[in-house]
Amino acid sequence: MKQKKLLDKLKTFFDSDAREREQQNSDIKDILKKLKKRERKLKEKLASEKNAEKRKHFKQEIDVVYAQRKKGIKLIKEQ
Amino acid sequence: MFKKILLPSIFVVLAYGFWISPDFKQIAAGVAIFLFGMLSLEQGFRAFTGGALEKILRHTTGSLWKSLGFGVVSTTVLQSSSLVSVITISFLSAGLIGLAAGVGIIFGANLGTTTGAWLVAGFGLKVKISAYAMPMLVFGVLLIFQKSKALNGIGYILAGLGFLFLGIHYMKEGFEAFKDTIDLSAFAIPGYRGLFIYTGIGIFATVVMQSSHATLVLIITALAAQQISYENGLALAIGANVGTTITAIIGSLSANIQGKRLAGAHMIFNLATGFIAILFIHQFVQIVDVVSALVGIADDDYTLKLAVFHTIFNLAGIVVMLPFINMMVSWLEKTFTEKEPPVEQPKYLTESALEFADTAVEAVRKETLHLYDNAIEIIANVIGFSKAEINSDSDLEQLLNTRKKIPEVDIDARYDKSIKGIFSAIIAFISQVRFNWELEQSGDLHWLRRASRNIVEAIKSTKHLQKNLLKFSQSYNQHASREYQAIRLNLALLIRELEEIRYESDADIKLLSMDSIKISIVEGEEKLNNEIDELIRSGKIVPETGTSLINDSSYLFEIKSNLLEFFETLFVAQERELTKAERKLALDDDEITSIRGASE
Numbered sequence: 001m002k003q004k005k006l007l008d009k010l011k012t013f014f015d016s017d018a019r020e021r022e023q024q025n026s027d028i029k030d031i032l033k034k035l036k037k038r039e040r041k042l043k044e045k046l047a048s049e050k051n052a053e054k055r056k057h058f059k060q061e062i063d064v065v066y067a068q069r070k071k072g073i074k075l076i077k078e079q
Numbered sequence: 080m081f082k083k084i085l086l087p088s089i090f091v092v093l094a095y096g097f098w099i100s101p102d103f104k105q106i107a108a109g110v111a112i113f114l115f116g117m118l119s120l121e122q123g124f125r126a127f128t129g130g131a132l133e134k135i136l137r138h139t140t141g142s143l144w145k146s147l148g149f150g151v152v153s154t155t156v157l158q159s160s161s162l163v164s165v166i167t168i169s170f171l172s173a174g175l176i177g178l179a180a181g182v183g184i185i186f187g188a189n190l191g192t193t194t195g196a197w198l199v200a201g202f203g204l205k206v207k208i209s210a211y212a213m214p215m216l217v218f219g220v221l222l223i224f225q226k227s228k229a230l231n232g233i234g235y236i237l238a239g240l241g242f243l244f245l246g247i248h249y250m251k252e253g254f255e256a257f258k259d260t261i262d263l264s265a266f267a268i269p270g271y272r273g274l275f276i277y278t279g280i281g282i283f284a285t286v287v288m289q290s291s292h293a294t295l296v297l298i299i300t301a302l303a304a305q306q307i308s309y310e311n312g313l314a315l316a317i318g319a320n321v322g323t324t325i326t327a328i329i330g331s332l333s334a335n336i337q338g339k340r341l342a343g344a345h346m347i348f349n350l351a352t353g354f355i356a357i358l359f360i361h362q363f364v365q366i367v368d369v370v371s372a373l374v375g376i377a378d379d380d381y382t383l384k385l386a387v388f389h390t391i392f393n394l395a396g397i398v399v400m401l402p403f404i405n406m407m408v409s410w411l412e413k414t415f416t417e418k419e420p421p422v423e424q425p426k427y428l429t430e431s432a433l434e435f436a437d438t439a440v441e442a443v444r445k446e447t448l449h450l451y452d453n454a455i456e457i458i459a460n461v462i463g464f465s466k467a468e469i470n471s472d473s474d475l476e477q478l479l480n481t482r483k484k485i486p487e488v489d490i491d492a493r494y495d496k497s498i499k500g501i502f503s504a505i506i507a508f509i510s511q512v513r514f515n516w517e518l519e520q521s522g523d524l525h526w527l528r529r530a531s532r533n534i535v536e537a538i539k540s541t542k543h544l545q546k547n548l549l550k551f552s553q554s555y556n557q558h559a560s561r562e563y564q565a566i567r568l569n570l571a572l573l574i575r576e577l578e579e580i581r582y583e584s585d586a587d588i589k590l591l592s593m594d595s596i597k598i599s600i601v602e603g604e605e606k607l608n609n610e611i612d613e614l615i616r617s618g619k620i621v622p623e624t625g626t627s628l629i630n631d632s633s634y635l636f637e638i639k640s641n642l643l644e645f646f647e648t649l650f651v652a653q654e655r656e657l658t659k660a661e662r663k664l665a666l667d668d669d670e671i672t673s674i675r676g677a678s679e
Contacts, residue, residue, distance in 0.1 A: 028664065031661060035588060060598060061595045065595075068591055
């Protein structure tokens with residue numbers, strides 16, 4: 001009886017962990033979608049911008065968003 | 080509008096007065112020098128706050144009787160109640176003593192000053208402290224140049240006393256022209272009407288001659304020549320006692336509210352004592368006769384009898400007024416209130432918000448944003464913009480070029496008005512919160528408190544930055560002025576960017592937007608420092624300007640970092656669940672460095 005109780009507890013523990021992981025994955029996916037949208041917008045802005053200083057700024061922002069997306073994809077793959 | 084034309088109008092009226100009357104010029108100069116002396120005296124006493132003088136004063140004015148005694152003794156020694164009262168005003172203004180102690184000293188000084196009449200009448204002796212005025216001025220100024228705080232303080236006190244006497248001297252000289260108009264025998268009217276008229280003359284004569292002693296001498300001479308009756312002479316003495324308060328009133332012009340309250344107390348005491356003396360003049364005459372007979376003063380020795388009267392009526396004044404001293408102090412405190420600039424109050428921190436953990440956190444979060452908005456208004460003004468301009472779509476660079484000159488912002492006053500009150504309220508509110516709540520809310524409050532500190536730090540750095548910003552924005556050296564213009568633009572752009580993120584529709588990627596700002600802050604600092612190095616190397620700016628720029632670039636960095644940190648904290652506290660995932664995607668220092676490396 002005691003062992004069964006212990007096993008049940010262990011099962012719920014693992015389950016909640018998995019649930020949390022799942023929730024996080026879905027949050028990250030959500031963010032990734034938004035980041036993708038942002039990247040696209042920035043690329044549009046870059047294409048129409050002529051000022052060198054501002055172009056540099058947009059390029060850097062695109063690099064940042066790209067790095068963040070890469071990090072997110074890697075996190076999902078690892079889990 | 081009225082305020083704007085007030086000062087120029089005063090200048091014009093004074094200048095016209097100086098042009099038509101040299102006497103008026105002298106009197107006005109006297110008042111100006113006197114007030115300067117008061118300021119100097121106050122500054123001198125301020126050097127001793129918290130030190131030996133404060134201890135001595137606290138000890139000697141600890142109770143009502145002690146302060147009364149202090150007034151009597153110091154006035155007897157200095158032989159000038161006016162001087163004791165102005166020194167007391169400056170003690171009070173410097174915060175060395177309290178109002179009740181000050182009132183006690185003033186009461187005592189009124190009794191102490193009567194010893195003057197005794198000295199003049201009894202021994203023909205006149206202590207003339209004003210003879211020391213010139214040496215005081217010289218020694219005082221010499222001591223002001225000393226580095227030691229104590230010597231410097233003594234210097235200011237001596238110079239202050241010197242200027243006080245010099246001011247009184249000029250006032251006296253200026254009034255000299257009016258002295259001849261005082262004809263004591265012209266108003267010989269019997270009864271109370273005559274008494275009041277002579278009291279008025281006594282007041283006028285004392286104001287004109289700036290010394291109740293001088294009035295007393297005048298009365299004694301007039302009495303001896305039988306120009307006036309004995310009772311009229313007494314009325315003149317009462318008037319002299321009231322008139323002497325004018326010095327304290329002039330002295331309080333430069334003093335703070337406490338000094339004004341004390342001058343008010345002085346005025347009330349002397350007026351009330353005067354009224355009592357006039358009302359009971361016959362009784363006083365009888366008492367004077369009895370006392371004079373007891374100590375062996377001849378019936379016709381009016382000089383000594385005047386001294387007796389002076390002492391008795393001041394003593395009576397003290398006896399009558401002493402029980403009301405506390406009432407008087409509280410009345411003065413109510414009547415003379417400091418016009419404090421309106422301090423902005425918190426909007427969201429209410430008692431009811433304290434009820435639940437989540438409402439408390441939300442209230443603090445909103446209040447912190449309120450604090451941020453006020454701070455941004457100040458920072459925007461310091462760099463020559465309005466908050467609305469920064470948040471608009473207008474071209475900031477173009478705006479900057481049209482506004483090379485920036486107005487000076489009184490950051491301390493603005494801080495007191497719109498930051499300090501709210502910041503203190505946030506700290507107080509957080510400390511009231513029961514920390515047995517769940518860990519998460521306690522953590523949030525901890526971070527929000529830190530965010531408020533970030534804002535205060537940003538304001539502090541802005542204050543440092545403002546100094547050179549004002550100095551160099553219009554510098555003849557175009558390289559230096561260009562760098563400072565760049566600093567202004569840089570900060571304005573960051574504020575605009577942060578505001579854009581704040582109102583961004585994608586609430587859940589706000590935290591990630593900070594990563595690119597982090598990079599631009601670090602790059603901006605590096606770029607600015609490289610430019611400064613280059614300008615120094617090529618001799619386009621002197622190294623001194625270079626060091627100013629280097630310091631200011633670090634102030635700029637601090638402002639930006641604090642604002643960024645504020646935003647990061649605020650968004651983390653806002654959406655706890657979402658930011659968990661966001662934080663996983665936010666770039667760390669190594670990743671940021673590698674992006675910077677790739678883009679170079």
